[in-house]
Amino acid sequence: MQVSEIISWLINLLFYKPEVFCPIFYPGLVTILALLIFIIWLERKIAAKVQLRYGPLYVTRKAGGILQLLADLLRYMFQEPIIPKTVDKIAFIAGPVLLFATAYVPAALLPATAEFTGLRSELSLLAVLALLTLAPIFDIIIGWGSNNKFSLIGSMREGYIVMSYEIPMFLSTLAIAMVYGSLNIVEIVEMQSRCWGILLNPIAAATFLLVALISTARFPFEIAEAETEIVMGPYTEYSGILYGLLMGASYVKFYVLSMLFALLFLGGWHPSITWLEKIHPAAPGLVVFIKALIIMVFGIFLRAVYPRFRVDQAIRVGWHLLFMLSMLSIAYSLAVIWLVG
Amino acid sequence: MFQANIVEGLIFTLAAALTIASAALVVSAKSLVYSAFFLALVGAGNAVFMAMLGFPVISLFQLSVYVGAAVTFILFSITMFRKPVRIEPTAGILALDAAVLATAGLLYAFQSVTGTPVSVGFKEISSLLIGKYRFALIIASLALVTTLIEAITLAMRGEMK
Amino acid sequence: MSERTIELYIGPQHPGSGHMRFDITLDGDIIVKAEPSIGYVHRSVEKIAETKTYIQIAPLVERPSLADTVNPNLGYILALEKLLGIEAPPRAQYLRTLAAEANRIHSHFYGIGILGIMLGSSTAFMWAFADREIMIELLQMLTGARITYSYVIPGGVRRDLPVGFKEAAEKALRYLERRLKDYEKLFFENPVTVARLKGVGVLKKEDAIALGIVGPNLRASGVHYDVRRIEPYAAYDDLDFEVVVKKEGDSYARLMARVEEIKQSMRIIRQVLEKIPDGPILHEKYYKMIPPKTRKQIEETGRLKFPAAFATLKPPKGEALSRVEGARGEFLYYVVSDGSPRPYRFRMVSPSFRNVWLFAHLLPGHRLADIPAIYGSIDYFPPCADR
Amino acid sequence: MTVLPYLAVSACLFGIGLYGLLSSRNFIKMLLSAEVIFNGGLLALLSLAAASGAPPTGGTIAILAIAIAAAEVGVAVSIAILMFMLKGDVDVYKLEKFKG
Numbered sequence: 001m002q003v004s005e006i007i008s009w010l011i012n013l014l015f016y017k018p019e020v021f022c023p024i025f026y027p028g029l030v031t032i033l034a035l036l037i038f039i040i041w042l043e044r045k046i047a048a049k050v051q052l053r054y055g056p057l058y059v060t061r062k063a064g065g066i067l068q069l070l071a072d073l074l075r076y077m078f079q080e081p082i083i084p085k086t087v088d089k090i091a092f093i094a095g096p097v098l099l100f101a102t103a104y105v106p107a108a109l110l111p112a113t114a115e116f117t118g119l120r121s122e123l124s125l126l127a128v129l130a131l132l133t134l135a136p137i138f139d140i141i142i143g144w145g146s147n148n149k150f151s152l153i154g155s156m157r158e159g160y161i162v163m164s165y166e167i168p169m170f171l172s173t174l175a176i177a178m179v180y181g182s183l184n185i186v187e188i189v190e191m192q193s194r195c196w197g198i199l200l201n202p203i204a205a206a207t208f209l210l211v212a213l214i215s216t217a218r219f220p221f222e223i224a225e226a227e228t229e230i231v232m233g234p235y236t237e238y239s240g241i242l243y244g245l246l247m248g249a250s251y252v253k254f255y256v257l258s259m260l261f262a263l264l265f266l267g268g269w270h271p272s273i274t275w276l277e278k279i280h281p282a283a284p285g286l287v288v289f290i291k292a293l294i295i296m297v298f299g300i301f302l303r304a305v306y307p308r309f310r311v312d313q314a315i316r317v318g319w320h321l322l323f324m325l326s327m328l329s330i331a332y333s334l335a336v337i338w339l340v341g
Numbered sequence: 342m343f344q345a346n347i348v349e350g351l352i353f354t355l356a357a358a359l360t361i362a363s364a365a366l367v368v369s370a371k372s373l374v375y376s377a378f379f380l381a382l383v384g385a386g387n388a389v390f391m392a393m394l395g396f397p398v399i400s401l402f403q404l405s406v407y408v409g410a411a412v413t414f415i416l417f418s419i420t421m422f423r424k425p426v427r428i429e430p431t432a433g434i435l436a437l438d439a440a441v442l443a444t445a446g447l448l449y450a451f452q453s454v455t456g457t458p459v460s461v462g463f464k465e466i467s468s469l470l471i472g473k474y475r476f477a478l479i480i481a482s483l484a485l486v487t488t489l490i491e492a493i494t495l496a497m498r499g500e501m502k
Numbered sequence: 503m504s505e506r507t508i509e510l511y512i513g514p515q516h517p518g519s520g521h522m523r524f525d526i527t528l529d530g531d532i533i534v535k536a537e538p539s540i541g542y543v544h545r546s547v548e549k550i551a552e553t554k555t556y557i558q559i560a561p562l563v564e565r566p567s568l569a570d571t572v573n574p575n576l577g578y579i580l581a582l583e584k585l586l587g588i589e590a591p592p593r594a595q596y597l598r599t600l601a602a603e604a605n606r607i608h609s610h611f612y613g614i615g616i617l618g619i620m621l622g623s624s625t626a627f628m629w630a631f632a633d634r635e636i637m638i639e640l641l642q643m644l645t646g647a648r649i650t651y652s653y654v655i656p657g658g659v660r661r662d663l664p665v666g667f668k669e670a671a672e673k674a675l676r677y678l679e680r681r682l683k684d685y686e687k688l689f690f691e692n693p694v695t696v697a698r699l700k701g702v703g704v705l706k707k708e709d710a711i712a713l714g715i716v717g718p719n720l721r722a723s724g725v726h727y728d729v730r731r732i733e734p735y736a737a738y739d740d741l742d743f744e745v746v747v748k749k750e751g752d753s754y755a756r757l758m759a760r761v762e763e764i765k766q767s768m769r770i771i772r773q774v775l776e777k778i779p780d781g782p783i784l785h786e787k788y789y790k791m792i793p794p795k796t797r798k799q800i801e802e803t804g805r806l807k808f809p810a811a812f813a814t815l816k817p818p819k820g821e822a823l824s825r826v827e828g829a830r831g832e833f834l835y836y837v838v839s840d841g842s843p844r845p846y847r848f849r850m851v852s853p854s855f856r857n858v859w860l861f862a863h864l865l866p867g868h869r870l871a872d873i874p875a876i877y878g879s880i881d882y883f884p885p886c887a888d889r
Numbered sequence: 890m891t892v893l894p895y896l897a898v899s900a901c902l903f904g905i906g907l908y909g910l911l912s913s914r915n916f917i918k919m920l921l922s923a924e925v926i927f928n929g930g931l932l933a934l935l936s937l938a939a940a941s942g943a944p945p946t947g948g949t950i951a952i953l954a955i956a957i958a959a960a961e962v963g964v965a966v967s968i969a970i971l972m973f974m975l976k977g978d979v980d981v982y983k984l985e986k987f988k989g
Contacts (some may be wrong), residue, residue, distance in 0.1 A: 051628035091374075123397055130405035137381055137408075144374050149510055153870065166409060167486070219622065220694045228518030228620045228874040307694045308622035310871040311531070357898045364902050364925045368909030368918075376921050383902070387928045390895055394939045396948050399955070403931075406959050437908055444904030451896035451933075473949075481956040 016281065022118030023108035026282050027259060027289070032107060035293075036251055037069040043300040044068075050304035073244065081240030084147075091145025096238065096245040099138035103252040106131040110259050111186050112285035113269050124185045125177055128260065129170060132215075135253060136162040139224070142246070143234035154233025157311045158224040164318025165214045171326035172207035175333040176200070176264050189268030197265040200336060204329035205265040207322055209295070212257035214314065214322075216250050218299045220306035221314050254299060255292065262291035353393060360386030384408040406485075507534060510870075514542045518620060518874050521884040524861065528870060536865035536873075538858050544888040551848035556582055556815040557808075561652045563835075563850060567886040569634075570609035571650050572601045572641075573828035574852070579654045580735055581824035581835040585817035586656060592737070593781040594658040599737040600774045601644060601653050602826075603767040607678070608637035609829030610760045610767075610881075617757060617878030618689060621698050626689040633681050636674045643667060646805075655808070656815065657785030662804030668775050675768050682764070690761065699754035703864040703876040706751060713863060716853045717831020719880055722759040723751035729827035741773050753879035760881065788812070814843050828853055830881055854886035895936040902929030916969050920962075927958055 013020055022028055041056055045064065048055025056068035083092060106128045111117035121127060136158060143155025176197050180188045188197070198205040214221045225233030232238075235246050262268065269287045276283035309317070363382035370376045384407045391400035513523035521543040527535040547566060551559045563578045564571040576598055583589060590598070611634035618626025638648050643664055645651040653660050689695055705715070710723040720727055728745040730738040746762040748755035782789055784806060791809035792800065800806055817839040825834045831853025838847040860880050865873065902925055909922030931951060938947020 047624060051625050052632055053628060088372075121397070123401055126398070126401040126405070130401045133405045133409040134381075134385075137378065141374065141378060149508060153510075170405070222622060223871075226622065226871065226874075228622070229871050231517060304625050305688065306623065306692065307618070307626070307689075307698060309694055310698060310869060312869065313697055353894060357894070360898060360928075361901050361905070364905040364928075367921055367925050368905055368912070373915070373917050373921075376918060380921050380924055383925055383928050387932055390898065390932055391935055391951075394892070394895060394935050395944065396935055396939070396951070399935065399948050399951050402952055403955055407955050409959075437912075439911055440904040440908035443907050444900050447900035447903055447933075448897060451893065451900060477953050481953045481960075484960040485956050487960075 018112070018116045018118055018282075021282060022110075022112055022116070026112055026285060027110045028108045028118075029104065031289070032104065032252055032255060035255060036248055037073065038066070039251060039255075039296055039300065041066055041069045042297065043303060046297075046301055047304045076241050076244035079240040081238075081242045084237055086147045087237060088145040088147060091141050092237070093242070095138050095142030095145055096242045096249070099135055099142065100245040100249045100252065102131065102134045102138060103249040103256070106256045107252065107259070110256070110263070111189070112282040112288075113272075114186050114190060116281045116285070117186060120186075121184065123183050125173065125183045125188065125264075128185070128256070129173055132169075132253070132256065133166060135249070139234055142238075146234065146237040148236050150230040150232070150236045151234050154224045154230050154236070157230075158234060160311060160315055161214060161221070161223060161318065164315045165211050165322060168207055168318065168322035168326040169211040169215065171323075172204040172211065172329050173260075173264065175204040175326070175329040176208075178330070178333045179336055185263055185268075189263055189270070192267040193270045196267040196270075201329055201332055203325055203332050205261070207325040207329055208257075208261055208265065210317075210322055210325075212254065212261060212295075213299060213302070214318065216254035216257065216299075218254065219303045220309050221317075222303075222308050223311050223314050226308055254296060258292040258295040258299070259288060261295055262288050266291045349393065352389070356386050356389040356393075360390070381408050512873065518877070520877075520882070521888075524865075524873070526865070526870070526873070531869050531871075533865045533868055533870065533873070536861055538861040540858060540884065540887050542888065543885045545885075547889045548848050548850055551850075552845060555813065555843045556817065556845065557656070557812045559845070559848070560655065561650060564650045564652065565885075566852060566889045567828070567830070567854075567883060568649055569612040569883065570605055570829040570886075572598075572605040572653060573826050574833050574850070575652060576602055576654045576736070577824055577826035577828070577833040577835050578837075578850075579656055580826065581822045581837045582656050582815075582817065584822035584824060585820060585837060585839050586815075587818075588657050588785050588787060590658045590785055591782050592779045593662075594783045594785075595737040596774050596778040597644075597659045597663065597783065598654055599741070600771060600778075601641060601651065601659070602736065603770045603774070604637050604641050604644075605651075606767045606829040607764050608634045608641070610764050611637070613760055613830075613878075613881035614685070614689075614757065616881070617875075620874035620878035621695060623689055623692070623695070626685070629681070629685065629688075633678060636678060640671055640674050643670060655784075655806075656812070657788045658783045658806070660806050662783050663778070664804065671771060671775060675771060678764075678768065682761070685761075690758070696754065698875050699752065699757060699879065701752050701754075702868065702872050703753045703879060704751050705860065705864060709863065710751070713859050714856050715831075715860060716856050717828070718746070718759040718763060719756055719831065719857055719860065721746055722748040722755040724749045729825050729832050733825060735824075735826060737774065740777065741770055743770050743773075753875050756879040756881075816841060816843050830854055830883065830886065831857060850889060852886045852889055854883045855889070857882055858887050892936040892940045896933060899929040899932035899936065902926070902932065920965050920969070924958075924962075931955070 014024070015021055024030060045055045056065035058068075059065050059071045060067040083089065109119040109124060109128055109131070111119075111124070117124075119127065139158045139162075140155045143151040143158065146152075177183050177188065179197070179200050180191045182188055182191070212218075217224055225235060230236070235243060238246055269284050271287070272284050273287065274284070276286065360383055363379040363386060366379040367376050367383060370379060384403060388400040388403045388408070391397075391403060507527050507529045510526040510528055511523060512518065512526055514521055523539040523542065525535075525537040525539055526533055545565070547562060551562060554562060560575055560578060563574045567574055611630045615627045615630030615634070618624070618630060641651060641653075642648050644667065645653040645661060647653075705719065705723045707724045710720050710725055715723070716727075724747060726745055726747050729735075730743075731745055743766045746759050746766060748759050783804075788809045788811060789797070791811050792807060796807050819839060819841045821836065821838045823834070823836050825832055827833075832851075833853065834849075834851040836847075836849035837845050840846040857880055861877070861882075864876050864880075868876065906922045906925030906927075906929060909925060910919055913919050913922060931954060934947060934954070935951050938944050938951070941947065
């Protein structure tokens with residue numbers, strides 16, 4: 001009797017308390033790990049399809065090698081992380097861990113549905129954005145801590161790119177927040193039940209999407225770790241689980257930005273499927289997840305299409321194109337507010 | 342109520358320890374990169390205080406703008422990271438004296454302050470910003486944008502040389 | 503070294519360097535000085551050649567340049583034939599041209615693929631490396647080998663045209679023509695590719711001539727120079743093709759020069775298959791040395807059995823010089839014979855060795871990220887330079 | 890909980906920053922110390938605002954201060970870059986040679 005009570009209490013705590021469920025299951029850690037395995041597999045598979053080859057195949061051959069990434073993950077886990085003598089040890093070890101953590105934390109704050117959110121705040125959008133800006137610090141720190149010229153150059157590139165995309169990111173998000181007059185993600189989504197944000201302010205949507213691509217080093221902006229120039233950029237000296245964390249962090253950030261895009265511009269959990277709520281209160285949030293997944297698939301598909309830009313060209317895109325676009329999106333929002341009221 | 346107080350006290354103590362330790366490390370760290378990194382931590386700790394004081398908007402603003410600016414610091418510390426930082430001993434002792442005196446003086450001055458924080462929403466602040474402080478807002482945002490652009494162009498020009 | 507610059511050693515174990523090293527001096531992101539440091543895959547072909555008999559050298563000269571093997575082979579054999587004072591029969595000349603052009607296409611696809619991966623386009627790399635297979639298959643059908651054919655021998659070629667080759671070649675060429683349009687959409691006209699290559703690494707006409715650059719790199723700078731036209735060998739005199747010349751001299755022009763040359767090579771292959779005359783594939787001097795029984799077998803299968811004389815080929819005293827237009831540029835051979843079965847002196851000048859100076863000349867003033875773009879556009883192949 | 894502990898922290902930050910500012914010759918290091926002082930000042934401003942009658946006004950001023958501080962970082966770093974480019978050093982004792 002008592003054991004069953006404890007179990008039911010535990011289940012209640014884990015699965016029906018949003019404060020616990022959101023960070024751990026959806027949209028938090030478990031979803032992220034599953035998604036990491038799936039999306040990297042999909043990335044390789046799509047690239048392989050375009051390039052007329054098979055891609056990952058031999059691990060679980062019947063399922064098209066979908067467990068390949070799980071095998072890779074296990075390998076990273078048990079591989080010895082080599083720490084070179086010349087590195088700054090604290091920065092070298094703490095960097096990847098903190099980078100992954102800062103990439104993950106905003107995901108934990110995203111709402112699953114209107115009633116089921118980890119963070120209830122008037123300012124949840126601002127909070128997610130503020131946390132997103134922290135990650136580049138560690139990217140630069142690890143490049144410096146690696147004490148390798150290639151790492152250092154990669155970090156410098158990362159720093160310059162960060163400076164060029166951060167302001168457009170804020171401005172485009174604030175533009176859509178202005179239209180809805182709210183900084184609360186849940187409220188913004190609720191107001192999109194009739195008209196999606198992408199229709200209200202397409203400029204902001206385009207800017208945000210481009211920023212998402214640049215900030216997570218998707219092609220054609222995979223510049224900080226350009227392989228043929230600077231080996232692996234900031235990650236050159238890394239191996240084992242530390243490298244796994246670094247690789248994962250960029251995908252996690254991409255996931256957060258895609259979720260944010262789905263929530264802000266694609267109507268979030270609308271059209272809501274109410275019968276899903278009978279399964280679990282967070283289940284209607286799957287709609288958001290599917291929308292975010294579509295964005296991510298688009299992002300990873302670009303790898304098969306584009307070469308990479310040079311760093312100065314990317315910065316020019318950031319300042320000339322994105323900055324102007326984000327200013328335009330603010331003006332557009334003001335016009336929409338003035339017209340619609 | 343009592344419990345909430347304890348939690349608040351705990352958070353405050355942790356944040357205070359973090360902030361002061363980071364501040365000490367900013368001035369004492371051998372490498373500029375670490376200094377800049379700890380400045381980011383000072384900013385983050387400060388953001389916690391702000392949230393606790395009832396200014397969540399400012400806290401998040403501080404986190405995104407100010408801690409984000411720390412990136413710039415780190416970046417440029419790296420470019421100039423060739424020579425070790427020298428501290429002159431005599432000046433150091435003088436500085437220590439001055440710092441202790443200043444701290445004591447400030448503490449003495451603050452003693453008389455009483456009052457408890459209240460929560461401030463972003464609507465109030467934004468209405469103030471858009472209303473009464475409109476001009477200051479425009480000036481500040483212009484300054485922010487122009488200096489950032491200027492910093493970038495300067496840096497780029499330096500690279501192109 | 504001043505405070506502002508950093509020295510960067512790229513290679514020889516670097517994903518973008520190939521088997522060589524660049525000593526780069528950087529100021530910020532700009533390259534101040536670049537020195538290619540070659541020799542990491544040196545295999546001393548010239549010295550080894552002095553210890554081998556003449557027929558053994560034929561496979562040896564192919565080894566340095568694996569993407570382009572018919573042309574070095576052909577160049578050496580031409581020099582040897584000059585020493586021996588013979589010339590291959592017309593059918594053999596046409597077959598040599600056919601193999602050389604198929605090989606040129608293969609090599610250009612290889613170069614385009616390398617440029618693709620250097621710019622980060624893994625698709626261009628995979629496609630080009632897969633489509634180079636088409637030409638490898640075709641040459642396999644002709645010669646029986648995949649990469650190192652040793653197809654050209656003194657006085658002729660090793661094998662006659664197999665049955666059904668013409669149809670297979672036509673099919674392959676049509677496929678490649680179709681594919682080139684896909685490349686155009688995905689890679690050649692991709693805005694990112696254009697942004698990375700246009701105006702990058704401009705080689706002026708005068709500089710190209712002064713530096714002694716050869717091959718498509720020279721022609722992309724506006725110099726009308728092609729050994730196939732200037733000193734025609736094999737069957738090039740009878741064939742109609744254009745020498746691709748581009749004015750711009752930048753990396754994009756070098757890429758597009760290669761693409762145009764692929765098209766010209768296709769044209770040549772079609773003409774060869776149409777015009778190829780009947781006749782023997784080996785000079786009659788050597789053909790007569792083959793026993794009649796074997797001769798009959800050769801006529802049935804189209805596959806040559808070497809006459810015993812090849813084992814102890816002794817050219818008369820003298821020296822010979824030959825040049826051919828390889829895929830990457832001009833190969834030059836200089837062979838000195840002292841009447842013994844081994845050459846007294848053997849000299850091989852490969853196109854990559856002449857193009858390697860481009861790095862020191864083109865890289866300064868560009869950004870670090872331009873190294874792969876320029877490297878890929880030059881189509882430099884370290885073993886070819888090191889020999 | 891009153892605002893007094895916050896003020897104490899801000900005073901500590903001020904003291905630490907002052908020490909760093911006075912004891913360093915490296916331009917960037919001085920700037921970083923000044924930023925610590927700025928953080929102390931900001932905290933004091935907000936604490937006092939929270940305790941005063943009109944918190945939103947204090948908050949507004951704080952927002953403007955943060956924005957200006959970020960801008961100031963840009964300017965100061967630009968100066969540092971110029972200094973580094975011209976002299977290859979960031980020692981402030983050599984800064985006087987910029988005069989005129």
